[in-house]
Amino acid sequence: KQxxxxxPAALSVPEGENLVLNCSFTDSAIYNLQWFRQDPGKGxxxxxxxxxxxxxxxxxxxxxxxxxxxxxxxxxxxxSQPGDSATYLCAVPYSGGGADGLTFGKGTHLIIQP
Amino acid sequence: DAEITQSPRHKITETGRQVTLACHQxxxxxxxxxxxxxxxxxxxxxxxxxxxxxTNKGEVSDGYSVSRSNTEDLPLTLESAASSQTSVYFCAxxxxxxxxxxxxxxxxxxxxx
Numbered sequence: 001k002q003x004x005x006x007x008p009a010a011l012s013v014p015e016g017e018n019l020v021l022n023c024s025f026t027d028s029a030i031y032n033l034q035w036f037r038q039d040p041g042k043g044x045x046x047x048x049x050x051x052x053x054x055x056x057x058x059x060x061x062x063x064x065x066x067x068x069x070x071x072x073x074x075x076x077x078x079x080s081q082p083g084d085s086a087t088y089l090c091a092v093p094y095s096g097g098g099a100d101g102l103t104f105g106k107g108t109h110l111i112i113q114p
Numbered sequence: 115d116a117e118i119t120q121s122p123r124h125k126i127t128e129t130g131r132q133v134t135l136a137c138h139q140x141x142x143x144x145x146x147x148x149x150x151x152x153x154x155x156x157x158x159x160x161x162x163x164x165x166x167x168x169t170n171k172g173e174v175s176d177g178y179s180v181s182r183s184n185t186e187d188l189p190l191t192l193e194s195a196a197s198s199q200t201s202v203y204f205c206a207x208x209x210x211x212x213x214x215x216x217x218x219x220x221x222x223x224x225x226x227x
Binding site (some may be wrong): 041044045046092102106107 | 137156206217
């Protein structure tokens with residue numbers, strides 16, 4: 001059974017810092033990996049989708065990397081802003097393809113102090 | 115813009131009652147999913163569907179059912195609500211096949227008294 005772990009569970013940093021969120025998964029035979037953002041009382045918003053053939057994806061100040069062989073992914077946030085405060089979740093397919101749903105980590109709760 | 119909507123957003127019900135949570139998406143996605151989110155457990159898959167007339171059980175399907183009569187809708191039914199089913203429920207959809215990006219609704223908060 002695929003298991004996803006996110007470290008740290010919570011993080012509080014001053015505005016402007018660069019930071020790294022970590023995600024690890026037990027079964028490296030994944031088709032892709034997604035990073036999501038969840039604001040309090042809201043649904044999940046997809047941030048980045050990395051296919052298994054890719055090493056990284058970038059969107060604005062966000063950069064996600066994927067190392068399938070070691071079962072790890074990182075989400076790098078550059079020049080953090082208070083608006084980045086949210087819970088960040090990573091997810092991988094239950095099975096290789098992903099059409100049968102995703103397994104989620106429990107998330108990293110991020111607070112950016114003004 | 116295409117979207118995925120859930121209703122009701124908040125519901126309080128009593129133990130033993132039947133409850134149906136609605137999910138409607140306008141992306142024309144074939145794949146649809148229901149998750150529940152609980153403190154300490156994170157998101158867990160309840161049921162999913164690959165298309166019309168197709169339904170499949172997820173990790174925590176006991177006490178829940180779904181039906182798929184068209185592409186746009188996947189209602190989730192709790193046949194006899196239990197207090198353990200108090201949770202936030204999220205519907206999601208993705209394009210056909212595998213490897214597609216997952217899009218989520220805003221969630222439905224259910225309280226079973």
